[in-house]
Structures are given as C-alpha cells and as structure tokens.
Amino acid sequence: MKKKYLFFLLVFILLGCNKRDHKVSWNGHYILPISIDTINAAKILGVDHLTLSNDETHCIYNNNFEFLQLEQSDLLPNLNFNWRDTLEIPSLIHGIAFPPGFEIPISYNENEVFNLGDVQIKEINFNSLKLKYTIKSNINGQLYLILKIPTAQDNLGIEFTDTIQIPSSNGVLQTFEGSIYLDNYLFDLSKNNSSFNNISTSIRFGFSSNNTQNILFNNEDFLSINLNLEELDINSVYGYLGNKKISDTSEFEILATENFSSSSITIEDPELNVIIENGVGVDAQIKINEVLFKKDQASFSLQHPIIGQTINLSRAVEVAGQYQYGNAEINFTNQNSNLKEIISLFPEKIDLKYELETNPLGNHSAFNDFYKSPHSISINSDLKIPLKFNLNHFKYSDTISFNIIENIQPNHAIIGIKIENEFPINCCLSVKFLNGDSLLIDSNCIASASVDSSGLLIQSNLSNMEIHLDSATTNYLINEKKFIFEMIFNSADNSLNFPVLDFQNLYYKIDLELNTEIEIN
Amino acid sequence: MKKLIFIIFSIISYEINALSADSLKKLVVINQTQFSFGSSHLNKKIFNKLYFGGKLNDNDKGKINSINQLQRSGLELDLNVGSQFYINEKIWYVNFQNIITTAGQYEQGLFDLFFRGNSELNQEISLTKTAFHLRNHHLFHFGKFHKFGRVGITLGSINQEYNIRFGENNYVDLTDPYQWNIMSSPDIFFIENTSDFLQKNGNSLGFDLEISNSNYEKALQYNLAIYNLGAILLHNNLKKISYDTNFTYSGLSLNQILNTDSSDNWLNDFKPKIDSVNRLIITPFQISASINYQKHNFNYYTGVFYRYNSQYLPKVYLGMNYTIKNKLILGGVLSYGGYTKLQIGIDSEIQFQKFKAKLIIQNFTNFIPPMNRSFGVFLNLSYCLI
Numbered sequence: 003m004k005k006k007y008l009f010f011l012l013v014f015i016l017l018g019c020n021k022r023d024h025k026v027s028w029n030g031h032y033i034l035p036i037s038i039d040t041i042n043a044a045k046i047l048g049v050d051h052l053t054l055s056n057d058e059t060h061c062i063y064n065n066n067f068e069f070l071q072l073e074q075s076d077l078l079p080n081l082n083f084n085w086r087d088t089l090e091i092p093s094l095i096h097g098i099a100f101p102p103g104f105e106i107p108i109s110y111n112e113n114e115v116f117n118l119g120d121v122q123i124k125e126i127n128f129n130s131l132k133l134k135y136t137i138k139s140n141i142n143g144q145l146y147l148i149l150k151i152p153t154a155q156d157n158l159g160i161e162f163t164d165t166i167q168i169p170s171s172n173g174v175l176q177t178f179e180g181s182i183y184l185d186n187y188l189f190d191l192s193k194n195n196s197s198f199n200n201i202s203t204s205i206r207f208g209f210s211s212n213n214t215q216n217i218l219f220n221n222e223d224f225l226s227i228n229l230n231l232e233e234l235d236i237n238s239v240y241g242y243l244g245n246k247k248i249s250d251t252s253e254f255e256i257l258a259t260e261n262f263s264s265s266s267i268t269i270e271d272p273e274l275n276v277i278i279e280n281g282v283g284v285d286a287q288i289k290i291n292e293v294l295f296k297k298d299q300a301s302f303s304l305q306h307p308i309i310g311q312t313i314n315l316s317r318a319v320e321v322a323g324q325y326q327y328g329n330a331e332i333n334f335t336n337q338n339s340n341l342k343e344i345i346s347l348f349p350e351k352i353d354l355k356y357e358l359e360t361n362p363l364g365n366h367s368a369f370n371d372f373y374k375s376p377h378s379i380s381i382n383s384d385l386k387i388p389l390k391f392n393l394n395h396f397k398y399s400d401t402i403s404f405n406i407i408e409n410i411q412p413n414h415a416i417i418g419i420k421i422e423n424e425f426p427i428n429c430c431l432s433v434k435f436l437n438g439d440s441l442l443i444d445s446n447c448i449a450s451a452s453v454d455s456s457g458l459l460i461q462s463n464l465s466n467m468e469i470h471l472d473s474a475t476t477n478y479l480i481n482e483k484k485f486i487f488e489m490i491f492n493s494a495d496n497s498l499n500f501p502v503l504d505f506q507n508l509y510y511k512i513d514l515e516l517n518t519e520i521e522i523n
Numbered sequence: 524m525k526k527l528i529f530i531i532f533s534i535i536s537y538e539i540n541a542l543s544a545d546s547l548k549k550l551v552v553i554n555q556t557q558f559s560f561g562s563s564h565l566n567k568k569i570f571n572k573l574y575f576g577g578k579l580n581d582n583d584k585g586k587i588n589s590i591n592q593l594q595r596s597g598l599e600l601d602l603n604v605g606s607q608f609y610i611n612e613k614i615w616y617v618n619f620q621n622i623i624t625t626a627g628q629y630e631q632g633l634f635d636l637f638f639r640g641n642s643e644l645n646q647e648i649s650l651t652k653t654a655f656h657l658r659n660h661h662l663f664h665f666g667k668f669h670k671f672g673r674v675g676i677t678l679g680s681i682n683q684e685y686n687i688r689f690g691e692n693n694y695v696d697l698t699d700p701y702q703w704n705i706m707s708s709p710d711i712f713f714i715e716n717t718s719d720f721l722q723k724n725g726n727s728l729g730f731d732l733e734i735s736n737s738n739y740e741k742a743l744q745y746n747l748a749i750y751n752l753g754a755i756l757l758h759n760n761l762k763k764i765s766y767d768t769n770f771t772y773s774g775l776s777l778n779q780i781l782n783t784d785s786s787d788n789w790l791n792d793f794k795p796k797i798d799s800v801n802r803l804i805i806t807p808f809q810i811s812a813s814i815n816y817q818k819h820n821f822n823y824y825t826g827v828f829y830r831y832n833s834q835y836l837p838k839v840y841l842g843m844n845y846t847i848k849n850k851l852i853l854g855g856v857l858s859y860g861g862y863t864k865l866q867i868g869i870d871s872e873i874q875f876q877k878f879k880a881k882l883i884i885q886n887f888t889n890f891i892p893p894m895n896r897s898f899g900v901f902l903n904l905s906y907c908l909i
Binding site: 024025026027028030031032033034035036037038402404418420511512513515516519 | 572573576577578579580583584637638639640641642643697699700701702703772773774
C-alpha cells in the first residue's frame with residue numbers, strides 16, 4: 003500500500019511541476035506625460051533673460067562677452083629670483099676649536115642682480131611668496147644660519163631675518179632643504195635708487211648650542227646656500243615693465259543657434275560696442291585686424307574704418323587713491339558697418355584678431371610704469387540686438403526624450419499636444435523621428451495671438467492636436483525614446499516688424515496615450 | 524494550484540505516518556494544514572495566471588469599483604506538525620509551524636493603475652492605507668495544558684520578512700495626463716533568508732495562551748486564544764528603502780524632484796541599503812475567539828479570527844454541523860473577512876478509531892465561476908498512536 007501511495011505521489015509531483023511556460027501579461031490603457039515646456043524669445047536665443055528697451059516697446063538681446071583679459075604672466079616676465087651663496091670659511095680659523103653656541107663674526111653679504119629681459123623693476127610687493135632654501139654642508143656639527151634680506155620689509159617696515167638650523171653632516175656633504183613663507187613683503191630692488199632687479203642678502207652662521215663638543219674646521223669643510231623665491235603672488239610692481247607685443251585671436255560664441263534656423267529674417271538696427279580698457283600703468287597700442295562672424299562653415303568679415311588701424315591706449319593712473327583706466331571704445335552700427343546684414347544671419351561665433359603692444363615708445367615714463375593686481379588690459383564687447391523681427395519660416399526645434407518601461411507590446415498610441423500661442427506670429431508644428439520621418443498631424447497650425455498695437459496680448463490661441471500611431475510606429479517610437487518637436491513661425495504681416503516682449507510665450511504639453519500589452523516574467 | 528495543494532498535503536500526511544512515539548505512554552500526533560488565497564475584488568483565475576503565467580483578461584481583473592475602495596488580496600499557507608503527550612499525568616504539547624503569508628491592502632485605483640491603466644483615473648489615489656507584506660516564519664511552539672486551557676512559548680526563525688507601508692497623506696495623482704504629482708514616504712524594510720539552516724537574520728519570541736472550557740459534556744463551550752504574541756528582532760542584513768519625496772513628473776526633461784539633497788543622486792534613495800541598527804517589531808500574532816453550542820446531534824458555532832500586521836480583515840464566521848453516527852460530521856459555515864468577503868464553506872469531520880480527520884472547504888462557491896474570488900481549505904489530521 004505504501005509503495006502505491008508513493009508511486010501516486012511521485013506521479014502527482016511530476017504532473018504538478020507545471021512550470022510557468024509563458025509570461026504573465028495584460029492589456030492596459032496608459033497616458034504618460036512626455037514634456038511640458040514654455041517657449042519664449044529668451045529660450046529660443048539661449049539666454050536667461052532679455053532686457054527691455056528704454057522706450058519699453060520691445061526686448062533687446064544683450065550679450066556681453068570678454069575677448070581678452072591679460073593675465074599677470076602676460077604682462078610681466080618670468081620673475082626667476084634664484085641665487086646662490088657659498089660661505090667660504092677663512093683658513094685662519096682652521097684648527098680652532100669652537101664651543102657650542104659660538105657665532106662666527108663674519109657677515110657674508112651678497113648683491114644679486116637678476117636678468118629680467120628689458121624689464122627693470124624698482125619695487126615689487128608680494129601678497130605672499132615662498133622663500134625656498136637649499137643648504138649643502140659637510141661640517142661635522144650642528145650649525146645655525148642667520149639669513150637677512152635688508153631690502154625686504156614686511157608691512158611694519160621690519161626687514162626680513164630668519165634663523166635656519168642645519169643638522170650635523172658628520173663630514174659627508176649633505177643637502178638640507180626648507181621653505182619660509184612670507185606674507186605682505188615689499189622688496190626694494192633698486193638698491194637705494196642706484197640699480198634695478200637687485201636683491202641683497204646678509205648671512206652669518208654659528209654653532210648650535212645643541213652640540214656636545216667643540217667643533218674644528220679644516221680646509222675640507224664646505225657650506226653653501228641656494229635661495230629661490232617661489233609661488234609669487236604679486237600685489238604690485240614698479241619700474242619699467244618693458245616692451246611686449248601680443249598677437250592673438252579670441253573666439254566667442256554669441257548665439258546658441260543649434261535649435262533654430264530661418265529662411266529669412268528682418269531685424270532692426272543692432273549695435274556692437276568694443277571696449278578696450280587699460281588698467282596697467284604702461285602706454286599701449288592696440289590694432290584690431292579683423293572681426294569675423296561665423297555661422298556653420300561660413301565667415302563674414304565686419305567692415306569698419308577702425309579695422310586695421312592703430313588705437314593708442316593711455317596708461318592707467320592712480321591719483322589720490324583713485325584708480326583710473328585708460329579706455330578706448332569702438333562702436334559698430336548700421337551706419338558705420340555691415341553689422342545688420344551679418345546679424346540678420348544669426349551668426350554663432352565671433353572671432354577678434356588683434357595686436358597689442360605695451361610701451362611702444364620704450365621707457366617713456368622714466369621707470370614710472372606700474373602693475374597693480376588685479377588690474378589688467380582687457381577687451382570687452384557688448385552686442386545689442388533689438389528684438390523687432392519679421393520672420394519667414396523661422397524654425398525652432400527641440401529633441402524630446404522620454405522613458406517607457408520595457409516589455410510592452412503596444413497596439414496603438416496617440417501623441418497628444420496641447421498648445422497655447424501668445425506670440426503675434428503663426429506657428430505650425432511638426433513631429434519627426436530622428437531618422438527624418440515625419441508624423442502626420444491633422445490641423446498642425448495655430449494662429450497668432452491677438453495683440454494690440456504695442457504688442458500687448460489681447461487673446462491667446464489654444465489648440466489640441468493628436469498624432470495617431472499604429473503598432474509598428476509606436477514600437478519604433480518606444481525603442482527610440484526620442485522625437486524631434488519642431489515649431490515653424492511665420493509673421494502674420496510681412497510688412498511690419500513685430501516687437502518681442504518678455505511675457506510672450508508659447509506653452510506646450512505633450513502626452514503619450516498607449517494602448518498596450520504589458521508582459522512580466 | 525490544486526495539484527500543488529494535494530502534493531503539500533500528501534507530503535505532510537506521509538510524514539505524520541512516519542513519526543515514532545518512543546516511550547511515551549500516550550501520544551497524539553496532529554497535522555494541521557491551512558491553505559487559502561483570496562481577494563476582496565479579484566477573480567481566482569488571476570492567482571492562477573500570476574503563478575503559472577497567462578494573459579489576464581478583463582474578467583480576471585475583477586469588477587470596476589470606486590477608485591478609493593480599499594481592497595485586499597492575500598495568500599496564506601500554514602503548515603503544522605505537532606503532538607500532545609503525557610508526562611507525569613500532565614499534558615504537554617509541541618508544534619512545529621511553518622507559516623507563509625503574503626498580502627496587500629490597497630485602493631482599487633492603485634490596482635487599476637497597474638493592470639488597467641490610468642486613462643480612466645479621475646481622482647487621486649490615496650496610499651495612506653496601502654501596505655504589503657511577505658513572510659516565511661518557522662515557529663516552534665511548546666507548552667502545557669491546564670484546566671483553563673493551555674500556556675506556552677513560541678520560538679521563531681524569521682526566514683523572510685518583507686514589509687511595505689506608506690505614510691500618512693501619501694498619494695499618487697495622475698489625473699492630469701501632462702503632469703503627475705506623487706507624494707510618497709513609505710517605510711520599506713526586509714530581510715532575506717540565509718543559506719544556514721539554523722542561523723537566520725531574525726528571531727522571535729512569543730507566548731501562546733488559550734482559555735477554554737474543555738469539558739465536552741457541556742452544551743456551551745468557548746475558546747479564547749492568542750498565539751505567538753511577542754516580538755521579532757531583525758538583527759542581521761536588515762535592508763531598508765527610505766525616501767520622503769514629493770515630486771511632479773511631467774516628462775523626462777522636466778523632473779522636479781523636491782525634498783531630496785541632489786537631483787543627481789535622488790535615485791539612490793530607492794535602492795535598498797543595509798541598516799546597521801537592529802529592528803524590533805511585534806510578531807504577527809493570531810487572536811481568535813469561538814463559541815460552540817451543541818444540542819442533540821447539532822452543533823452551532825461562531826467565532827472571530829485575526830492576524831496582526833498582515834493586511835488581514837478580522838474574519839467572523841458562523842457555522843452549523845450535524846453528527847451522523849458519531850463518526851461523520853457534516854455542515855456548513857459562513858464567513859466574512861480575511862482577504863476576501865463573504866464565503867460559504869463546507870465543514871466535515873470523520874473519525875475511525877484512533878484517527879480523526881477534519882476538512883473545511885472555506886469557499887464552496889469557489890466552484891461556481893462568477894463567485895470564485897477565493898479558495899481555502901483547512902485540514903486537520905490527528906492520530907492517537909498510543
């Protein structure tokens with residue numbers, strides 16, 4: 003009986019091993035948000051906000067950009083303050099036993115003149131710097147070394163003095179390194195107005211009181227020190243800052259146009275101001291060789307009488323604590339240049355080719371040049387485009403991405419678009435896949451809003467649009483997870499430039515209605 | 524599913540027959556198995572299809588109810604093997620119990636959102652009362668019978684314990700097809716089973732207390748019982764998912780995630796993290812009360828049963844049976860609660876010498892397709908070995 007029982011049990015277990023041979027699935031009708039966005043002129047132009055014109059009738063696209071800001075390293079040469087003193091031990095003290103704590107009564111004084119090209123510095127003021135020392139010694143006994151830089155003073159007028167402890171070398175030449183950090187030190191490099199680029203040092207040495215026995219010198223003993231000024235954070239420099247010539251091209255992106263294009267566009271007068279500022283106490287000359295606007299692969303040269311001409315820049319001055327820059331300004335307008343034609347093409351980038359020369363007349367100021375951080379020489383630009391347009395087939399496109407769970411078998415779908423137009427321009431929509439295939443939208447255009455003569459909104463226009471997708475198209479859309487949403491704007495009246503105002507928007511909402519089968523494992 | 528139940532019963536029954544009684548003077552071996560699954564709104568077929576696979580049709584998804592109607596669905600499998608025995612004229616008992624339950628309590632709208640879609644949702648779905656659990660506990664009961672009933676202790680090994688409970692004012696609002704609003708701050712924690720037979724990630728300690736008048740001569744009998752009332756200590760590899768978020772979803776490009784430190788890493792909040800702090804929770808204790816009234820060969824009974832923290836609606840029942848020749852009992856029982864609503868069951872018992880079998884089909888109407896929202900069976904086998 004038991005065997006039969008077990009047999010039937012086994013049969014039932016085998017029959018009962020009814021593994022899940024197909025997935026669990028069901029049909030559902032889901033609506034998913036895809037995107038909500040607001041389009042306005044600022045968004046189309048890729049800026050955070052627009053400024054209002056003085057008469058408040060339209061907005062202005064205002065882009066300030068900096069072509070050039072010379073760094074400290076551009077204006078000053080590489081200040082390599084590195085020098086070495088060998089402390090020669092007089093032979094007459096050879097063989098004398100010096101007790102611990104005894105200081106040799108000899109001062110080793112040095113004047114080091116540094117080669118800085120044509121730059122002749124009288125005075126240099128550091129916010130901070132590092133004095134790095136490297137000492138070589140083979141002396142058998144601990145030493146101390148008193149380092150003085152008489153021409154370096156802190157902000158209390160106290161000259162630099164420091165004591166460096168040197169461990170015993172036990173007769174073998176050894177190297178000892180260390181650093182001293184200095185803040186707010188003024189270095190007088192003029193040697194009492196008799197020289198330039200000059201640093202004086204005075205060094206004495208003695209025997210550390212830590213020694214337990216007397217120390218004897220012999221003719222093999224050697225002691226030298228190498229000093230180097232590093233990590234120079236310069237506050238100011240006085241003297242002659244030399245003649246420097248800089249030639250360069252600066253490029254700047256002025257409009258983010260990757261999302262829009264237009265067959266033709268009419269705009270009102272734009273302006274481009276180039277402001278050159280000299281914050282350094284040197285005379286300078288600048289020459290703008292070319293201003294080039296770029297769009298895609300094409301370039302358009304800005305025509306203006308100043309192009310290729312030398313502009314003299316007066317030096318910065320400091321009078322009674324007031325710091326005054328030497329300025330020059332070039333104004334490009336529709337009257338003196340071809341700026342309007344170029345801006346109508348919505349260029350993406352601007353290139354500025356320039357030459358800059360400091361002290362073109364040499365040491366004209368008799369060593370009265372100065373550099374004060376953070377003042378520098380800069381070229382800034384200010385582009386203003388009044389937003390009064392007439393558009394023809396102005397196309398703004400955006401790629402819309404979305405996420406949908408996997409393992410679905412959609413039967414069909416509807417892309418729903420709810421749109422509200424506050425612009426005084428007509429707008430037509432187009433939805434495309436990334437491969438360029440367009441989706442059919444019934445009644446894809448929405449008329450312009452009603453506005454008064456000042457462009458103020460009277461009544462916006464609302465529209466609901468639907469795109470019906472079959473199973474295959476829905477599958478493609480879900481696999482791609484992206485589509486391109488295009489808005490094509492056309493002015494309602496070709497003869498008038500409509501003013502763009504800050505509060506004109508086009509709102510859209512997109513959802514995806516899916517009738518689908520969902521599968522789970 | 525029926526095959527599975529049969530197999531489970533067969534294995535357990537065979538194990539009972541194989542038990543040995545050693546030197547005890549009196550020994551009763553008891554096997555008690557209860558299996559049920561049910562739902563307050565779902566058709567039985569959905570459970571079959573979710574387990575064995577298949578396509579859920581509209582009938583499987585149940586009727587379309589009000590979005591805010593609270594629904595329950597659950598499954599329980601309660602396997603018991605134990606014995607009662609005499610030592611020094613005192614009756615003791617031991618019982619090994621493996622209880623596996625999984626259930627959920629949710630608003631109809633949440634079910635519809637997943638299985639029907641959100642196109643017809645016209646109001647927000649509250650998550651405040653939404654909770655789910657899955658557990659697999661091994662429990663060892665032992666204790667002693669007294670005149671008033673019995674008292675014992677329950678030691679437990681927590682094989683699995685998953686708990687999800689949403690917070691106050693949590694909701695999902697998908698009524699605007701262009702913009703969803705979700706507020707969610709659930710308490711989600713779980714421990715998983717270990718490969719070690721003895722060392723588990725959680726243990727429990729509880730007590731059993733049963734008060735009854737066990738004098739079968741009386742016409743009116745009562746029974747009050749509480750089983751496994753105590754605490755569970757989840758002490759190893761406790762994982763929790765913790766987030767408190769209120770956000771608007773209007774498409775991938777415009778997520779507005781609030782109440783999170785950084786939108787870059789907000790998804791990390793949804794990943795389980797090991798919680799180094801132990802967690803003490805109340806055991807899913809069971810409480811029951813019943814009254815029997817016997818007159819001639821008729822027995823009338825009623826009672827209530829509840830299991831804590833299991834999304835369980837207290838179940839009330841009312842039954843009657845008739846004894847035929849002291850060997851066969853047949854009757855019917857009406858019940859309401861648990862994971863389903865009204866059930867009409869069949870109550871039967873048969874006795875042969877030392878062997879007694881009690882079988883309750885908890886939802887007889889299960890066999891009528893439009894009414895088969897649940898299925899349940901209770902089987903009690905006892906055999907007096909000595």
